[in-house]
Amino acid sequence: MKIICVGRNYVDHIKELNNKKPKEPVLFLKPQTAIINKGQPFFIPSFSKEIHYELEIIVRINRLGKFIKRKFSHKYYEEIGLGIDFTARDLQLELKNNGLPWEKAKAFDGSCLIGKWKNKKDFDNIDNIDFRLTKNNEIVQNSNTSLMLWKVDELIEYISKFFTLKTGDVIFTGTPSGVGKVQLNDNLKGYMNDHELLSINIK
């Protein structure tokens, strides 16, 4: 399986990192080895002094697809959830400034947390879901899927032009504002409409 991530999909987050609003979705990949095993903490890697959390809405692909039309995108996923795209922001900034690919900052071992899945039928409208992240029980990110520049179905159409989607692939749909640094012994919890879908300790 592979993990396809979308960057710069919320205007408020684009502003906080002083990025330009893109004309098309920004895509990057994480390998399967980036996934944190169930119940494990996030270990701060030695190569970064500034690891950021990015809470994101995620969907799991349930069938093979290529060149998927937007109107059929909904057939390609049944489960929706929350994930954290852990980012070595210091390293990413250095790579960006040098025009280099982001993989070392975004795709390292342990950079991908996948929370519990919900069936999308549990929601009236997946383009209107509240979600939030708490750090040590204080809300640090709080948003709604209606604020995405490109909605899930549009992303599936766009992504599948470049990458064949396979059963089990996971799409990270981008983070809203409020990203920030993690520190030793922090605890992060993610909620979708008040359901706790993830909890992780930082070590």
Ligand code: ZN
């Ligand atoms: Zn992200």
